[in-house]
């Protein structure tokens with residue numbers, strides 16, 4: 001599906017996610033007060049289903065959404081102390097090298113947990 005086929009409202013959700021890494025549905029609703037909640041939720045569902053947006057569920061936190069693009073493809077590191085999420089650069093090529101079974105890999109999600117640089121020192 002081409003981006004041009006998106007409705008104006010769905011496009012404004014995408015534009016918002018372009019500027020913000022990881023947002024909950026609630027945050028998206030707050031940032032787009034002119035769009036009603038049901039439309040935002042339906043829009044997100046549509047964008048996830050069509051591969052524009054990716055859902056991320058980490059531990060106790062609410063589902064977060066982010067842009068899903070080849071150019072910005074990344075994985076996540078989750079700090080268990082400050083709850084911050086950091087992007088990790090891990091591409092498809094590296095995961096293919098790690099998995100030696102004869103599988104065809106289409107996608108992967110890697111969530112790494114630990115302490116971020118700031119939390120180690122305090």
Ligand SMILES: [Zn+2]
Nearest residue numbers: 079082116119
């Ligand atoms: Zn931290």
Ligand SMILES: [Zn+2]
Nearest residue numbers: 021066076087
């Ligand atoms: Zn991310």
